[in-house]
Amino acid sequence: MRRQVPLILCFVFGIVMIFTQFSPHSVSQTLYQEVISWALIISPFALVLATTTLIQTHVTRIRRRTEHWQYSFLVFVGIITMVVIGVPFGPQNQVFEWFYTHVQVPMDATMFSLLAFFIASAAYRAFRARTFEASLLLITALIVMMGNVPVGDLIWNTVLSWLPLEDGASGARQWILNNPNLSARRGIILGVSLGVISQSIRIILGIERTYLGGGD
Amino acid sequence: MELFGIWVAALLTLCIYSFLYQDNPFYRFAEHLYVGISVGYGIVLSIHQGLIPFAFKPFWAAVTGESLIGLVKLIPIGVGLLFFARLSPGHTWLIRYPIAILIGFGSGVAIPNVLRANIFEQTRGTIEPFAAMHAGTLSGWGVFEAVLMVVGVVCTLTYFFFSVEHRGPVKWLSKVGIAFLMIGFGSAFGNTVMGRVALLIQRADFLLGDWLNLIS
Amino acid sequence: MDRRFVYILVALAVIIPMLFRVNLPVSVSEPTQKLYDYIEALPSDSTIILAFDYGPSSLAELNPMAKSLLRQCFDNDVRVIALTLYPDGTTLASTLIQEIAEEKGAVDGEDYVFLGFRPGATQVILGMGSDISSVFETDYSGKATTEIPMMKDITNYAQISLLIDLASGSSTEVWITYANVQYNLQIAAGVTGVIISQMYPYLQTGQLVGLISGILGAAEYERLIDVPAKGMLWINIESFVHLLIVGLVVAGNIIFFNQRRREE
Structure with missing residues (x-):
């Protein structure tokens, strides 16, 4: 009941999705669409998993008084503010949109922009042509960086x-992206895709069961 | 309200940039508030754009008798509700049911589509230039690029092929594969620099333009 | 050298050119040109889907592209169905579309529609392949999709001329894998710098009909539609930061090799 039924469900849904995609028969197509609609209905509920995990993490931090535990209250302040406004009034409510535009957007954008500083610092400290491979990586990166900005062509033409x-x-940037980069990426895509297919077969056949988690 | 919003956004932006000096309470304040607001926003969107149209509306239509066919939808809604078992430690195993359905569905749709999109199409793309070569429509440089692509793809795949020991010719093929990968990663690095710097420029544009009005 | 000194140099490389505007010419790359030409060749009253698959962390690169694409579509009477597979992108997309629609005088429901967000990327893409209104029963504002004038003749991907995915993650691969393979939907992408390199294999096979690459691509597109905006401004500022980073790499290596020679 606890492990066998999920394994059977996984097998049935997996097999149905494989075979219905190959059959144009109306029954097969109806089944195909029905399974898609089931997946559409079930997936939003996964929100519960993500939210409870985050809440539990911060409740534990507060309960155990770990370092900077006081800040965890701010996480709850943020969640509650958005939920209290957004759930009853909808995401198009002006106050809800104000919080999104003036609090979430600037912080999200700024958080990721910090990486520009870290990349510059790392470029100076760690980007070294120690070996042939490292030199290839470094030279390519420099060419692409200069090819990505108009000043690169200005310098070249002058x-x-x-x-x-x-x-x-x-031109050099575009050639690198179109040729050696493309080959390497294609190799990776082929390798990863073979991995995805074999893993999917293992999941459907019940050989791979890690998604069931531990316990009975 | 708009001006107040710009000030709030600017101060929060500066709070996050203060991390560049060192970790401090202003940064931690902004970081935790950001997590809370983002999660709250995600919850509201998932409810209004996911749970309500996919679960609540069909459920209501079925219950009120508006759509009797909708009764079938009660099954996936019930399965989705099992995600709430995460909240009860003794019944956590029940979330395996919806997870198994979603994983089975994902694996089932992936097998034929990944095979066609990433294996067949990418292999076709690698071989196709040789058809042009055979037809005599490929220039000398084009022939060089076509050969370079095949060499790159084969060598990159060899590098990831661990079923044989990397000795002799395999070792050399794999070394050429590493060279292609380094060029691929170098170009990715060059492009990543462009992306991260763009984020920084956007924030600077906001601070100097929208907030301080220093840009005409 | 203290890392904070590098940070100050980076900040100055952004701030100084921003205060004293620089205008360098931008050349247009082939993948960007291909997408522009593809849209230009669409008959008027064609419909495209514009997927805003990104959140605020990528708006610097993708918002300028989205604005240019919408301007081109509205100018050419190409109708736009906008949607997102990322919850964080919903309000962002809604605001941006309204801004450009107002600028171009485009009418909601006739020239464009914003369907909003639905969770579960793969199933959303596959579901829309059968019937768009089965996934998006209403648009973002709550109007029934089937009653929206521009959606009257649209059932699924068969009536869509092109899908442009503005992506900051793996969504373009998902659209290619499911919408292109299963339903033969033509796909193009506008992507962030981080994922430009991995798009090229799809471009060569024709699985992508065009590609706008990061802020450079955004600037190229602004040049193509002849509406210089943030993309053009920012790529010029970007020049100075790239020069600084190249300089830092070269300086770091000179110091490294000098030290190594001395140690030997």
Whole structure:
């Protein structure tokens, strides 16, 4: 009941989705659409999982008085503010949108922009041409970086004006992305996809069961 | 209200940037508030744009007899509700049912589609230039690029092929694969720098333009 | 050198060119040109889907693209169905579309519609392949989808000329895997810098009909539609920061090799 039924459900839904995609028969297509609608209905409930995990983490922090535990109250203040306004009045409520636009958006954007500083610092401290492979990575990165900005072509057209090729910086960037980068990425895509397919088969057949978690 | 919002956004932005000096209470305040507001926003959207249209409306239609076919929808709604078992320690195992259905569904749809999108199509893309070569429509440079692509894809795949020991020719193929991967990662790094710096420029544009009005 | 000194240099490389505007010419790359040409070639009254699959953390790169694409579509009488698979992008997309619609005089329900967000990316994409209104029964404002004038003749992807995915994650691959393979929907993408490199295999096979690459692509697109905006402004500022970072890498390596030579 606790492990066998989920394994059977997984097998049935997996097999149904594989076979219905190959059959244009009306019964098969109705079944296909019905399973999609089931998945659509079930997936929003997964919200409960994510929310309870976050709440439990912060409740534990407060209860155990771990370092900076007081800040966990702010997490609840944020959640409650948004839920109290948004659930009854909807996401198009002006106050709800105000909090999104003037609190969430600037903080989200700023949080990720911090990485620009860290990348610059790391570029100075750690980006070294120690080996042949590291040199390849470094040279490619420098070419792409210069090809990505208009000043790259300006420098090329000024300093290397005697060359027959115009806009060489952006041209070199585009060639790298179109050729060696494409090959490497394609290799990765093929490898990952073979992995996804084999893992999916293992899941459907019940060989891979880690999604069931521990316990009985 | 708009001006007040800009001031709030600017101060929160500065709170986050204060982390560049060192970890401090202003940063921790903004960080925790950000988590709370973001999660609250996600909850509201998931309820209004997920649970209400997919679960509550069909449920209500079935209960009020508006749509008797909708009674079938009560099954996936019931399965979805099992996610709430996460809140009761003794019944947590019940969430395996909806998870098993979603995982089975995901695995089932993935197998044929990933096979076609990522294995067949990518293999076709690798071989196709040789058809143009055979037809005599590919220039000398095009032939070089086509060969380079095949070499890159094969060598990258060899690097990820762990079923044979990397010795002799396999070792050399794998080394060429690493070179291609390094170029791929180098170009990704160059592009990532562009992305992260753009985020920083956007925040600076907000602070200097919208907040301080220093940009005309 | 203290890391904070590097931070100050980075900040100055952004602030100084922002205060003293610089205008360098931007050349247009082939993937961006392809998408522009594809939209230009669409007959008027065609319908495209614009998927806002990103949140505020990527707005700097993707908002300028979204604005240019909407301007081009409204100018060419191409109707736009907008939606998002990311909850965080919902209000962002709604505000942006309204802003450009007001600027271009586009009418909600006739020239464009914003369907909002639905959870479960794969099932949403597959569900829309059968019937868009089965997934989006109403638009974001609550109007029944089937009663929206521009949706009257639209049932599923068969009536959609192109889907443009503005992506900050793996959503473009998901659209390709499910909508392109299953329903033969033509797909293009506008992506953040982080994922540009991984899009190229799909571009070569034609699984992507065009690609706008990060803030550079946004600037290129602004040049193509001849409406210079944030993309053009920011890519010029970006030039100075890239020069600084290249300089830092070179300086770091010179110091490293000098030290190594001395140690030997």
